[in-house]
Amino acid sequence: MAAAAAMSxxxxxxxxxxxxxxxxxxEVTRLLEAGAPAxxxxxxxGRTPLMMAVRCRQLESMQVLLDRGADLEAKxxxxxxxxxxxxxxxxxxxxxxLLDRGADxxxxxxxxxTALSRAVRSGHADAAALLLDRGADLEATxxxxxxxxMMxxxxxxxxxxALLLDRGADLEATxxxxxxxxMMxGKYGHLESMQVLLDRGADLEATxxLGYTAFxxxxxxGHLESMQVLLDRGADLxxxxxxxxxxxxxxxxxCQVEAVxxLLDRGADLEVQDKDGRSALDWCRWDICKxxxxxxxxxxxxxxxxxxxxxxx
Numbered sequence: 001m002a003a004a005a006a007m008s009x010x011x012x013x014x015x016x017x018x019x020x021x022x023x024x025x026x027e028v029t030r031l032l033e034a035g036a037p038a039x040x041x042x043x044x045x046g047r048t049p050l051m052m053a054v055r056c057r058q059l060e061s062m063q064v065l066l067d068r069g070a071d072l073e074a075k076x077x078x079x080x081x082x083x084x085x086x087x088x089x090x091x092x093x094x095x096x097x098l099l100d101r102g103a104d105x106x107x108x109x110x111x112x113x114t115a116l117s118r119a120v121r122s123g124h125a126d127a128a129a130l131l132l133d134r135g136a137d138l139e140a141t142x143x144x145x146x147x148x149x150m151m152x153x154x155x156x157x158x159x160x161x162a163l164l165l166d167r168g169a170d171l172e173a174t175x176x177x178x179x180x181x182x183m184m185x186g187k188y189g190h191l192e193s194m195q196v197l198l199d200r201g202a203d204l205e206a207t208x209x210l211g212y213t214a215f216x217x218x219x220x221x222g223h224l225e226s227m228q229v230l231l232d233r234g235a236d237l238x239x240x241x242x243x244x245x246x247x248x249x250x251x252x253x254x255c256q257v258e259a260v261x262x263l264l265d266r267g268a269d270l271e272v273q274d275k276d277g278r279s280a281l282d283w284c285r286w287d288i289c290k291x292x293x294x295x296x297x298x299x300x301x302x303x304x305x306x307x308x309x310x311x312x313x
Contacts, residue, residue, distance in 0.1 A: 013040025013049075020049035020065060023058035032068045039071045046077035054082045054098070057091050062098075072103045079110030080118075087115035087131065090124030095131070105136045112142025120152040120160040128160055132167050145175035153181035153197065156190030161197065171202050178208035186214035186230065189223035194230075204235055211241035212250075219247035219263065222256035227263075237268055244274030252280040260284075 007015070016036040019027035028049070032038060039048050050070040053061040066072070073081055083103040086094040095115070099105070105115050116136040119127040128148070132138065139147050149169040152160035161181070165171070174180055179187070182202040185194035194214070198204070207213055215235035218226040227247075231237065240246055248268040251259035260280070264270075273279050 007034075009037050009040070012036035014042075016040060016049045017042055017047075017052055020058060020061045021052040021056050023053070023056060023061050025058075025060040025064055028053075028061045028064050032064065038065060038069050039074055041074070041076070046075070048074050048076075048082075050074070050082050051076060051080070051085050054086050054091065054094050055089060057089075057094055059094065059097065062094065066097075066101055072098060072101060073107060075109075077110075079108065080113075081107055081109075081115075083107075083115045084109055084113060084118050087119035087124065087127050088122050090119065090122065090127045092124075092127050092130055095127060099130075099134055105131055105134060106140060108142070112144070112146075114140050114142075114148075116140065117142060117146065117148045117151045120148050120157055120164065121155050123155065123157040123160060125157070125159040125163045128163055132163075138164065138167055138169055139173065141175070145177075147173050147175075147181075149173070149181045150175055150179070150184055153185040153190065153193050154188060156185070156188065156193050158190075158192040158196055161185075161193045165196070165200050171197065171200060172206060174208070178210075180206050180208075180214075182206070183208060183212070183214045183217055186223070186226050187217035187221055189218070189221065189226050191223075191225050191229065194226055198229075198233055204230065204233055205239065207241070210243070212245075213239055215239070216241065216245070216247045216250050219256065219259050220250040220254050222251065222254070222259045224258055224262055227259060231266060237263070237266060238272065240272070240274075244272075244276075246272050246280070248272070248280045249274060249278075249283055252284040255284070 012031055013036060016028060016031045019031060041048055050065045053065060075081055083095060083098045086098060108114055116128055116131045119131060141147055149164045152164060172180055182197045185197060205213055215230040218230060238246055248263045251263060270280060
């Protein structure tokens with residue numbers, strides 16, 4: 001004990017940090033009794049002993065730290081509290097203890113994560129359910145305007161998507177760029193999440209600030225299965241953005257050769273021009289993509305000639 005008392009605050013803080021991480025409750029107690037700072041923050045990450053006990057699910061050490069004055073709302077260098085860390089790691093029993101002690105569910109990290117949005121981003125539907133049961137705000141947004149549902153769709157966490165919808169999440173809420181949860185699922189190719197959103201009534205033709213639909217975003221990023229599902233659900237193949245881009249244009253611009261081929265097979269119009277007078281062929285930068293478009297263009301011209309000859313006869 002005397003040796004511990006002779007240690008500097010930094011040395012005792014480091015020792016407490018290590019003991020809390022390891023779940024050495026006896027050592028945690030001894031150091032606190034010797035005067036170790038309960039809220040000492042690691043010089044590199046800013047994490048406190050409580051955060052380390054939380055991350056490693058050391059419940060007894062957590063209890064001792066909280067009983068000795070550990071700050072529930074202390075933040076690390078990323079703005080994470082102990083509760084946000086517990087939610088990120090899906091530690092439901094740890095979360096329950098922190099919530100019982102009064103942890104703030106709506107506090108935000110540096111980038112605007114709440115415990116709920118961090119839980120769904122990491123795919124911990126059970127952790128999200130606990131937070132919702134305790135009254136977490138379903139429609140809280142981060143600094144980019146993402147709700148928990150958008151975050152779950154962005155990450156492709158289908159169980160979290162379903163849970164949030166069951167709890168009444170707004171399907172058509174948009175972030176700062178005008179993206180809905182469906183657009184995010186389409187953009188990142190999260191097929192199962194996309195199907196759940198569609199089954200629950202998500203607007204297939206909703207557009208973001210640039211006039212892009214979920215289908216256009218899927219085409220832009222070459223997500224063939226997502227494109228197929230959206231088309232089968234009735235997505236508009238010829239929809240145009242505010243600049244006049246179609247799904248075909250966007251796939252061609254991004255050199256998504258397989259997406260271009262699929263769109264052509266489904267009857268995409270090669271001749272549509274954007275507001276600057278450019279077609280998909282004008283935008284295409286790769287030779288293999290250009291060849292596919294040129295072949296389709298020749299085929300379409302041949303088909304039109306056949307139709308004209310038939311009509312004239």
